Amino acid sequence: MPDVTAPAVLLRDVRLDRGGRSVLSGIDLSVPRGSVTAVLGPSGSGKSTLLSALTGELVPAAGTVEVFGQRVPTRMRELLELRKSIGVLLQGNGLLTDLTAGENIALPLRMHTKLPKPVIARLVAMKLQAVGLRAAGDLYPRELSGGMARRVALARALALDPPLMIYDEPLTGLDPIASGVIMSLIGRLNASLGLTSIIVTHHVHETLPVADHAIVIANGRIVFQGTPAELEASDDALVRQFLRGEPDGPIAFDRGDLAPMEAAR
Incomplete structure (x- = not known):
């Protein structure tokens, strides 16, 4: 029987490895039900790795x-x-390019329920209405803006x-509007x-206005947990470097993608 008083998500002393190396360690995180929690951090900090652990x-x-x-199960039937x-x-x-917007939305309903077509x-119409696209159901992905x-x-x-x-990087590729x-x-x-989100x-300033809680991941661990206001007021060197976008500081910048001569400059 699910515990209705438990947090939506709870991590206790979690270590996550990929490719034989530790990406995140010592992760303790509690996400209250009904909250919007922003998981922030520079690219490559392990945010998506954390997401992979939440989904099993x-x-x-x-x-x-x-x-x-x-507890997130390992057996496939229970995990699904x-x-x-x-x-x-x-x-x-x-989105599947050969399906319309409406057909894309209907896909999980057809796969996981036995509901009649009507x-x-x-x-589907209700979901389209909820996101402000009531008239877009018959459009294909190629006919939609980003x-x-x-x-x-x-x-x-x-x-x-x-x-x-x-939401995994929901603002990637989108213009400010x-x-x-x-x-x-x-x-x-x-x-x-009544969701928990x-x-x-890594889009800090766009995300914090809707967030109740924020965490910052850097150097393989959580370096901050608190409210957006507390984040903005933090004087922690790691946090300040990330918020200000400074190239030099305690957060290492991975230059492995640069050519040797360019990295030496």
Whole structure:
């Protein structure tokens, strides 16, 4: 029986490894139900690795990960059942190009429910309405702007009414106006649908206005947890370097992608 008093997400002393090396270690995190939590950090800091642990894609090398009081299972059947309660908005949208917007949204309903077609059609219309795209159901992904495609992907992630939403870099590739629309929509949907939302991003200033809680990941660990106001006021060197975008500081900048002569400059 699920514990209704448990946090939406709870991590205890978690270590996450990839490719034989430790990416994150000593991770303790509690995400309250109904909150919007921003998981911030520079590129390559391990934000997406953390997301993989929440969805069960990556099994922790140490520690425990719980979602709504249930330890994330390793058995595939149980894991698939848990994933129905988690909606994920991928940074690449993941829309199928040969399906219309409406058909993309209907896909999880057709795969995971036995609802009749008229009911599915009604639910698709409701999801499109929720993201402000009521008239876009018959459009194909190639006919959508970047912001519209992101909203269709959001509607699809919400199709099964998951209580937990995870957004993986939701603003990637969007212009400032579309970014504002998406962040406003995330905040509004979280409140109106009673969701718990985790936003994994490096877009600090766009994300903090809708967040209740923020954490910063750097150098393989959580270096800050608190409210957005506390984050802005922090005098921690790691936090200040990240917020100000400074190239020099305690957060190492990976220059491994540069040619040897260029890296030496």
